[in-house]
Amino acid sequence: MRYMLTYSYDGTNFNGYQKQKGLRTVQGEIEKALKSINNKATKIHSSGRTDALVHANNQVGHVDIDVKITEYKLKSALNSLLDDDIYIKDAKKVDDDFHARYMVKKKEYVYKLNMGEFNPIERNYIFQYCNNLDVTAMKKAIKFFKGTHDFTSFSSNQDRKEDNVRTIYKASIKKEGTTLIFTFVGSGFLKYMVRIMVGALIMVGNGKISYKDINKIFDKKDKSLVKITAPGCGLYLNKIWY
Amino acid sequence: MRYMLTYSYDGTNFNGYQKQKGLRTVQGEIEKALKSINNKATKIHSSGRTDALVHANNQVGHVDIDVKITEYKLKSALNSLLDDDIYIKDAKKVDDDFHARYMVKKKEYVYKLNMGEFNPIERNYIFQYCNNLDVTAMKKAIKFFKGTHDFTSFSSNQDRKEDNVRTIYKASIKKEGTTLIFTFVGSGFLKYMVRIMVGALIMVGNGKISYKDINKIFDKKDKSLVKITAPGCGLYLNKIWY
Numbered sequence: 219m220r221y222m223l224t225y226s227y228d229g230t231n232f233n234g235y236q237k238q239k240g241l242r243t244v245q246g247e248i249e250k251a252l253k254s255i256n257n258k259a260t261k262i263h264s265s266g267r268t269d270a271l272v273h274a275n276n277q278v279g280h281v282d283i284d285v286k287i288t289e290y291k292l293k294s295a296l297n298s299l300l301d302d303d304i305y306i307k308d309a310k311k312v313d314d315d316f317h318a319r320y321m322v323k324k325k326e327y328v329y330k331l332n333m334g335e336f337n338p339i340e341r342n343y344i345f346q347y348c349n350n351l352d353v354t355a356m357k358k359a360i361k362f363f364k365g366t367h368d369f370t371s372f373s374s375n376q377d378r379k380e381d382n383v384r385t386i387y388k389a390s391i392k393k394e395g396t397t398l399i400f401t402f403v404g405s406g407f408l409k410y411m412v413r414i415m416v417g418a419l420i421m422v423g424n425g426k427i428s429y430k431d432i433n434k435i436f437d438k439k440d441k442s443l444v445k446i447t448a449p450g451c452g453l454y455l456n457k458i459w460y
Numbered sequence: 461m462r463y464m465l466t467y468s469y470d471g472t473n474f475n476g477y478q479k480q481k482g483l484r485t486v487q488g489e490i491e492k493a494l495k496s497i498n499n500k501a502t503k504i505h506s507s508g509r510t511d512a513l514v515h516a517n518n519q520v521g522h523v524d525i526d527v528k529i530t531e532y533k534l535k536s537a538l539n540s541l542l543d544d545d546i547y548i549k550d551a552k553k554v555d556d557d558f559h560a561r562y563m564v565k566k567k568e569y570v571y572k573l574n575m576g577e578f579n580p581i582e583r584n585y586i587f588q589y590c591n592n593l594d595v596t597a598m599k600k601a602i603k604f605f606k607g608t609h610d611f612t613s614f615s616s617n618q619d620r621k622e623d624n625v626r627t628i629y630k631a632s633i634k635k636e637g638t639t640l641i642f643t644f645v646g647s648g649f650l651k652y653m654v655r656i657m658v659g660a661l662i663m664v665g666n667g668k669i670s671y672k673d674i675n676k677i678f679d680k681k682d683k684s685l686v687k688i689t690a691p692g693c694g695l696y697l698n699k700i701w702y
Contacts, residue, residue: 228581273581297578305580336539338547339470339515339696343581454581 220316221292223248223262223279224308229450230342231303234270244268244304248279251299255292256283263318265325265458269410271450273343275328276307278458280318316460324387326403326457327412329448331420334396344397345452351423353393359422359429362436363389363402363415370439372415373408382408391419401456410447417446462558463534465490465504465521466550471692472584473545476512486510486546490521493541497534498525505560507567507700511652513692515585517570518549520700522560558702566629568645568699569654571690573662576638586639587694593665595635601664601671604678605631605644605657612681614657615650624650633661643698652689659688 225248233241237249245262252260264279283292293309300306330344333351337344363372366385373382388403400419402412418435421427421444427435435443467490475483479491487504494502506521525534535551542548572586575593579586605614608627615624630645642661644654660677663669663686669677677685 226580228583275581302578302583303580305578307577335549336544336547338468338545339517339585341470341544 219284220280220282220312220314221289222308222310222312222316222318223281223296223306224310225277225279225304225306226275227273227277227305228303228342229268229271229273232270235264235267235272244274244277247300247304248296251296252281252283254299255287255295256281256285258284265318265322265455266407268455269413269450269453271342272453272455273451274455276457277455278318278460280312280316321460322406322458324403324405324459325407325455326388326401327407328454328456329400329402329412329416330452330454331398331400331416331448332396333398342451345449347420349424351398351420352425353391353398353423355429356398356419356423357391359419359432360389360391360400362429362432367436368439369408369411369436371435371441371443372411372418373441374410374414380408384408384411389415412453413448413450414441414444414446416448416452418444420446420448461526462522462524462554462556463531464550464552464554464558464560465523465538465548466552467516467519467521467546467548469516469519469547470545470584471510471513471515474512477506477509477514486516486519489542489546490538493538494523494525496541497529497537498523498527500526507560507564507697508649510697511655511692511695513584514695514697516697518699519697520560520702522554522558563702564648564700566645566647566701567649567697568630568643569649570696570698571642571644571654571658572694572696573640573642573658573690574638575640584693587691589662591666593640593662594667595633595640595665597671598640598661598665599633601661601674602631602633602642604671604674609678610681611650611653611678613677613683613685614653614660615683616652616656622650626650626653631657654695655690655692656683656686656688658690658694660686662688662690 235244237245262279289309293306296306332344336346363386370382385405390401392399477486479487504521504523531551535548538548574586578588605628612624627647632643634641
């Protein structure tokens with residue numbers, strides 16, 4: 219029986235999402251718990267990886283479980299086996315052709331940045347930029363990310379050979395006190411794409427580039443133009459639509 | 461020269477505030493940094509200790525520094541020596557008779573509790589109670605804490621011989637989504653007092669006692685009546701008035 223799992227995690231104390239021998243990862247911890255429920259090695263297929271230190275409010279994955287178990291029991295058995303920095307929010311029976319990665323329609327990422335004084339309590343959850351930014355210019359700049367574009371300039375070098383065209387449906391900035399909250403909804407995201415878009419917006423906000431330069435950077439398809447990749451700790455995989 | 465330091469810390473990875481041989485504590489870390497600036501063992505006298513796992517947005521302490529150093533340099537030197545879970549927000553020259561503990565007029569503590577689904581990302585910063593509470597009853601109950609009372613029933617047993625009379629100027633509950641934010645301003649607080657008051661409010665909220673019972677518990681001067689001490693991770697030392 220195939221189950222869709224929805225789960226949240228605090229990325230701080232993991233060596234990223236993807237399973238790696240000898241390292242504590244989100245995938246590795248969940249598969250260890252699944253093995254003791256399913257009595258055999260059991261893979262979780264997620265909607266996609268998240269980078270080191272990145273958090274998830276609603277990651278989604280699918281698993282195939284042979285033993286008979288209710289949705290509620292699967293959820294509670296997993297939570298009792300997992301450490302408290304991962305939490306299974308929901309386990310739902312799905313058709314055998316459901317695929318957590320291939321059937322993604324849209325994803326939402328949120329990025330949090332603090333322009334104010336360094337806050338040790340939030341250091342792993344909000345990027346402590348601790349400098350003022352020109353939010354008005356950034357709000358003009360972020361509009362350029364909306365729509366369908368080749369995002370080569372806003373991804374890591376490794377992705378260059380692939381198809382780098384993606385569609386961004388929503389790109390917004392909200393200011394709450396000294397915190398900026400960026401929201402991006404898109405058809406899909408390339409490696410480091412959200413963090414590099416936020417990096418470009420920081421460059422607009424601190425005056426290194428003009429908001430109009432975002433368009434030029436798109437055109438040049440050159441990753442080296444955006445010098446800032448915002449750190450992983452401020453990023454949240456927030457929602458996935460199927 | 462005496463300096464008043466204002467500092468914030470994330471209590472998660474400390475063995476409490478107070479210096480203990482061989483353990484990482486807030487006081488121990490600050491005094492280690494002070495020693496390397498002042499070239500000799502240098503004590504920090506804080507407004508008071510905080511328990512293990514408790515956070516501070518604005519803790520205050522005073523230190524005596526013999527070497528000549530500006531306020532700004534002292535702040536930046538300390539921050540460069542300290543790990544990023546403590547942050548010196550301000551260093552200010554004060555008169556030699558200033559005392560961070562004896563001259564406290566009022567203190568504000570904030571307690572955060574989540575009634576909603578377990579959130580792994582906030583587990584060290586908001587107590588994950590994860591059950592509904594009758595907030596209306598709790599708002600009636602919290603009023604009983606205001607004013608001048610003997611708080612013996614709302615403190616740990618060790619304090620019984622001392623004078624347990626304190627004055628609470630403000631006691632309020634605010635609901636933000638599924639999170640309850642308790643604020644207490646008082647002349648001073650006994651050991652575990654905020655966490656036991658929150659524990660009593662939880663007992664009101666889950667129906668174990670009536671809101672009117674708070675008064676009876678005060679009268680009995682018996683610590684054993686409040687069965688819940690809310691965990692340290694939800695507590696913040698927020699503000700100190702001199």
